[in-house]
Amino acid sequence: MSTQKKIARIVSPSRSANILSDETVAIATETLAGLNIQCDFAKHYIHQSDTTAQRIKDKAQDLNEAYADPNVALILSTIGGHNANRILDHLDWETIRTQPKPLCGYSDITVLLNAIYAKTGQITFLGPHFSSFGMQQGFAYTLKHFEHALLRGTDYVLDVSETWSDDLWFIDQTRRQFIKNAGPVIVNPGSCEGTILGGNLCSFNLLQGTQYMPDLTGALLFLEEDNLLGELTLTEFERNLQSLLSHRGAEHIQGLMIGRFQKDSKVELNDLVEILRSFEQLEHCPVVCNLDFGHTTPIFTIPIGGRCQINAHKETVSIKVSPSISGSAE
Incomplete structure (x- = not known):
């Protein structure tokens, strides 16, 4: 694994991060730091739970900005939810196509992973959320396969x-x-x-x-x-x-x-x-x-x-x- 620190933008295109405890966030941040990954949290990482047109645009804006930022090396979803498909029509597909970077998550994030591949041919990753890294026990298997997929870039x-x-x-x-x-x-x-x-x-x-x-x-x-x-x-x-x-x-x-x-x-x-x-x-x-x-x-x-x-x-x-x-x- 490279010793160069990578910046991961943490985005919440489904549920808000307010569901996570401070302890979970702290452990997740520390675990990722052990992989030389520095967490950078999107503007609307925590947002209101009600669904409004502006809320949908805010979520899309966070993902658009993550792709547009040249300092961001990878993107992790905070957690799953139910309405990530609402942001698809608001994404900047040209930026996503021309500034590719890995997005990782599962559950509701499935719609984004497959849509991005369909629209751009860009590889995305079905794997742990940011919140998953807050797990203290029974996480070694998940961590090993995450490293293989996103940080080594070789067959596994x-x-x-x-x-x-x-x-x-x-x-x-x-x-x-x-x-x-x-x-x-x-x-x-x-x-x-x-x-x-x-x-x-x-x-x-x-x-x-x-x-x-x-x-x-x-x-x-x-x-x-x-x-x-x-x-x-x-x-x-x-x-x-x-x-x-x-x-x-x-x-x-x-x-x-x-x-x-x-x-x-x-x-x-x-x-x-x-x-x-x-x-x-x-x-x-x-x-x-x-x-x-x-x-x-x-x-x-x-x-x-x-x-x-x-x-x-x-x-x-x-x-x-x-x-x-x-x-x-x-």
Whole structure:
């Protein structure tokens, strides 16, 4: 890793940073400093929770300014939320195209990651928020994969975490609950190579029918879902996946990787596998679930628009990632 200090602009295109405790912000800032990353907070990093036309423009302004500032080396989202897609029409796409820099986040930030790739061909990163770096325990796996993806710039292999957690770590860091990781589950075996697209499924689907939806031809989809609907999560996931697989170009996807579901979603692996095997559109490609990304921790970091090779045979899954640009702009 380079010893030269990088400046990361922290932006809040979804929820405001006022949800974060002072302790979480301090730990996150210190952890990133250990990577020679200096945090610089956007003007509207903390904003009012009400949605107004001006609030949307303020969020877009922060992201535009982050791309325009030559001193900013990378951009981290503060946290997820629900309405990042509201800022898309207010972004300065010419500046984003001509002054590329990595943006990293997940959940609602999915819309920005994929839209930026679709509009500019620029690599973005599905990975931790700024707030994620405030975690004191169980963060080593996330940190390692973040470094591989954003700071080393070389090909890397996605490891399997030993344990995972779905506890409220941001409320109490002293009473963490870790669960032994059963590892990836192969639904359809096979090998493939493709362009990484996706993230949070319900957020990704918000791009359908817009100028911001990337071409699915040749895509290797990484999809996950949160637990907002509780026991209805699997039902919602099923119909959202069907919607995506009916989209133009989806017949040419190369593979499907599914992230781990949260405990409150009540998704049983056997039920998930049964539903995934019911999709005729997936019979031609490898499908793997229970991977280390989504709304549980830890998570790996992957480049949206980068290349990925999958080998899933018997009980062994190998995932090799390249952050190099695959190329898919307007």
